[in-house]
Amino acid sequence: MRRDREAFARLFEHFAPRLKAYLMKAGAPAGAAEDFAQDAMLTVWRKAELFDSTKAHAATWIFTIARNRRLDVLRQDARRTPMPHLELVQDEPEQPDQVFLASEDAARLKSAMERLTKDQMEVLRLAFFQDNPHSEIARRLDLPLGTVKSRIRKAMIKLRTLLEDDEGGQS
Amino acid sequence: MNGGHNPSEERLLAYAAGTLSPPEAVVVAAHLAMRPANDAWVRRLQAVGGRLLDDLEPEPLADDALARVLARAEVDAGEVLASTPLNDMAGLPEPLRRYALGPWRWLGPGMRARDVHAPRDGDCRVILLEIGPGRDTPRHTHGGVELTCVIHGAYATETARFDVGDFEEADAEVLHQPRVVSPEACLCVVALDGQIELDGWLGKLIQPFVRL
Numbered sequence: 224m225r226r227d228r229e230a231f232a233r234l235f236e237h238f239a240p241r242l243k244a245y246l247m248k249a250g251a252p253a254g255a256a257e258d259f260a261q262d263a264m265l266t267v268w269r270k271a272e273l274f275d276s277t278k279a280h281a282a283t284w285i286f287t288i289a290r291n292r293r294l295d296v297l298r299q300d301a302r303r304t305p306m307p308h309l310e311l312v313q314d315e316p317e318q319p320d321q322v323f324l325a326s327e328d329a330a331r332l333k334s335a336m337e338r339l340t341k342d343q344m345e346v347l348r349l350a351f352f353q354d355n356p357h358s359e360i361a362r363r364l365d366l367p368l369g370t371v372k373s374r375i376r377k378a379m380i381k382l383r384t385l386l387e388d389d390e391g392g393q394s
Numbered sequence: 395m396n397g398g399h400n401p402s403e404e405r406l407l408a409y410a411a412g413t414l415s416p417p418e419a420v421v422v423a424a425h426l427a428m429r430p431a432n433d434a435w436v437r438r439l440q441a442v443g444g445r446l447l448d449d450l451e452p453e454p455l456a457d458d459a460l461a462r463v464l465a466r467a468e469v470d471a472g473e474v475l476a477s478t479p480l481n482d483m484a485g486l487p488e489p490l491r492r493y494a495l496g497p498w499r500w501l502g503p504g505m506r507a508r509d510v511h512a513p514r515d516g517d518c519r520v521i522l523l524e525i526g527p528g529r530d531t532p533r534h535t536h537g538g539v540e541l542t543c544v545i546h547g548a549y550a551t552e553t554a555r556f557d558v559g560d561f562e563e564a565d566a567e568v569l570h571q572p573r574v575v576s577p578e579a580c581l582c583v584v585a586l587d588g589q590i591e592l593d594g595w596l597g598k599l600i601q602p603f604v605r606l
Contacts, residue, residue: 228464231464235460235463236460239455240454242447243455244450244451245450247453248450257455257459260455261455261462261463264463268463282441282445282448284444285447286440286443286446286447287443289412290411291412294413329441332438332441348446352411355413356408372404375407380403383435386438
């Protein structure tokens, strides 16, 4: 099978620094985050033959690879107890042909996310990036835990409304 | 939303974000395998994660980072990713089949359990629990959160009925006594945090023998 180094290099240039930022946001030191980014991109390369390179797909796919690995790395550092790979549990759409989002969905997703309030975007971002998200969000925003949970819930319900409404009442 | 009992919005989001503890993630994964609408929603949330990743401020990598990754790729070129062997319970949803299972343990008349060897998180672990038709489980409270997903059969608590694919979340405040209401045995996958505390004199008596 032929793999395209140039296409991979472009993907690497764009996503590897963001993967490093992703893990650092969860509290990992720069060195561990660098290793994490390289390991995740190696997985991208290994599975590259499955990959259809529209950008919306790439971001979802690479996020999923990162998300499958994060707990492994973060918890291992924290506790020094070996953890089996999370891919065993959570490897849904690593294969891009299974990735749900078509490009027209990407546009709709973008506009839906733009319609969330600033507060809602903030909890959403923290929920995706922090370790122990609820208590960490509460601490960062200086809010009670219950408020954080209800803010997340409202953001989710709004996203559902925006994304599911124009599907002809499906779901 | 589809009908039946579902994980909370926060829990589905945490699953999509990869921040749930592994035992909790196992139960949610089993639920998603049986609830396509929730599964589709989680995939959407992963696309949200993709966008957020894309929007992050980049952190520069070492100059030779790309070269190193390509060198590693050369070394293991053609490596075949071994597929995980499946366990002996063909009726389980696919995510559960990838874990080794412990032996069945007898817990009382019509009631048995076996460990699912998924990663633990502190005190939190995953078990399969099977209860015969018409049986009550002992009335109990929990040391921590208990997540349950029904795989076969159905059970009912004082207030609700749980059928195949349904998801129940009980925290430390809940005192309940699920009863199997299906004609066949009810099989559930459960993430347990802390010990179950049995209620009543009989419960106190058998507590030392029933360690789930």
